[in-house]
Amino acid sequence: MNDDHPETHAETHVATHDRGRVPAGEATGRAPAAEPDPRRWRALWVCLVAGFMTLLDVSIVNVALPSIQTGVQATPSDLQWVVSGYALAFGLTLVPAGRLGDVLGRRTVFVVGVVLFGLASLACGIAPNSTLLIVARLVQGAAGGILNPQVSGLIQQLFRGDERGRAFGLLGATIGISTAVGPVVGGVILDGLGEQRGWRWIFFVNLPIAVAAVALALRWLPDPPPRDPNRHVDADPLGVVLLGAGVLGVLLPVVETGRGGAGVPGWVALVGAALLVAFLWWERTYTRRGRSPLVDLALFHVPGYASGAAVGSIYFGGFTGIFFVLTIFFQQELGYSPLLAGLAVTPFAAGSALTSAIGGRLVSRFGRSLVTGGLTVVLVGLVAVDVVIAAVHDASLGWWLAGPLLVAGLGSGLVISPNITLTVARVPVERAGTAGGLLQTGQRIGTAAGIALVGAVFYSDAAAGGALDASTALRVAAALVAVALLASALDLRGRRRRERGMPLPGR
Structure with missing residues (x-):
């Protein structure tokens, strides 16, 4: 696990984290809000x-x-x-x-x-x-x-x-x-x-x-939050489709277990797993393009x-x-x-x-x-x-x-x-x-x-x-x-x- 990831670079409670404990201050390394809601x-x-x-x-x-x-x-x-x-x-x-x-x-x-x-x-x-x-x-x-x-x-x-x-x-x-x-x-x-x-x-x-x-x-x-008319919401539609189809493909044969001869064939789960691999590849590619991925x-x-x-x-x-x-x-x-x-x-x-x-x-x-x-x-x-x-x-x-x-x-x-x-x-x-x-x-x-x-x-x-x-x-x-x-x-x-x-x- 990379503790030097940019999102956690500012952490100062490494020993506390390594024991699996929650730091007393802001969990993301930021200063706590002065006035909680x-x-x-x-x-x-x-x-x-x-x-x-x-x-x-x-x-x-x-x-x-x-x-x-x-x-x-x-x-x-x-x-x-x-x-x-x-x-x-x-x-x-x-x-x-x-x-x-x-x-x-x-x-x-x-x-x-x-x-x-x-x-x-x-x-x-x-x-x-x-x-x-x-x-x-x-x-x-x-x-x-x-x-x-x-x-x-x-x-x-x-x-x-x-x-x-x-x-x-x-x-x-x-x-x-x-x-x-x-x-x-x-x-x-x-x-x-x-x-x-x-x-x-x-x-x-x-x-x-x-x-x-x-x-x-x-x-x-x-x-x-106030809507910024100049801000484009990056929906990552292909990522949504790949993730949904992959999860559905993997789970459908499992959920259908017990139906008998009319069950979903096992190869559907393999297709689902392949779609999840494609999802991971797409999310990395999408990120390298400077876009905001689904995950x-x-x-x-x-x-x-x-x-x-x-x-x-x-x-x-x-x-x-x-x-x-x-x-x-x-x-x-x-x-x-x-x-x-x-x-x-x-x-x-x-x-x-x-x-x-x-x-x-x-x-x-x-x-x-x-x-x-x-x-x-x-x-x-x-x-x-x-x-x-x-x-x-x-x-x-x-x-x-x-x-x-x-x-x-x-x-x-x-x-x-x-x-x-x-x-x-x-x-x-x-x-x-x-x-x-x-x-x-x-x-x-x-x-x-x-x-x-x-x-x-x-x-x-x-x-x-x-x-x-x-x-x-x-x-x-x-x-x-x-x-x-x-x-x-x-x-x-x-x-x-x-x-x-x-x-x-x-x-």
Whole structure:
């Protein structure tokens, strides 16, 4: 990693960075603003409301999948598309939306994303069949991809030093809380309104949240920058097309896993990989021409960015599959109601919510060690989950899993928000939206690929007339978490070597 990159040349806290810690001052090497924006904490809460809405939708949908399957005669592949298609569309729009927010103003793009998300939620709720539901979910995912880079970009823009860590900690807590209450809220709605029509209201609940978020955003988010009529916005259209087509090509065969003979052939993934290589070549060429590329590849030379993005992508591929597997398994194999299934997976999300805010405060002190330790705790919890599932085969399983899931969740809260804080700590504010979009693109790709992989294993025996294979599917999720742990440990070792002035292997 090149610590002498121009964007980080002015850094003076090298030793602190090498330990993976966030510097106390301006993360980009600039002097902190003399007067922080007095609206910054209210603006943060607006961002958290929108983030809560997009993540609540994911966890509510998980608990409602069996009801959706009955309500619109969806196949197992359709259900994977309801979940993974959302993540796929989310990932395709993140980077262009982050770029637009950097150029046009984050409030403007944020409001557009929230409005589109609300309209797509309405379309999901009134969808008469699985095809239209999947289409509406794709639009909903794209809207989530539009608004989410603005959240991380606004945190970068409005907060400095330790305040930024606390802000990202609150964002992580919001992720945990939305995941925790989603299955319970979904279960209450389904129990109260009935499974045949109740699943539609899990989408309708987004509408008042979207209205409130738009109203508060217009009042409290920073005004967009003044428009310069002489300034040309460099959209890099070819870069947008190459990135979108490449991501779609790589993910489509993975997301389609489990459909059977009608799946997308594997060579499509090879075409997607080739398009991504072409994208990287084009972005370098575009930059050499003096133009402004969609993705400034210099971001990957910003210390901590590439390694943090890798850890986040792999981890999201592992832990998101846990909810997909357990909420369906509890209902279809153990006869749980949607509410009981939601309550059964709540310990993981509740533990994550508890430690996320704490992690935001500790990350500046412990740095990458905190993330590595959190991943270790998650893996220990998942191993305990596997032991319990192998030993308990009746309806008491939910009670027996509460402890292991709580342990895994406590570890997860020390991973997500601290990793985000460390990853973007040195990114210049003017590129915060693009960096946040690229970071979340990796997370959404990991989510889509992880759920597809775990889902294929989960349904493998059922396709042949057997039972749902929760145990093996959760082992796949645990293996992905183990890979993320290895990546984080290697990054931590590299940082410590640089701190001691030791040469890295191969140098």
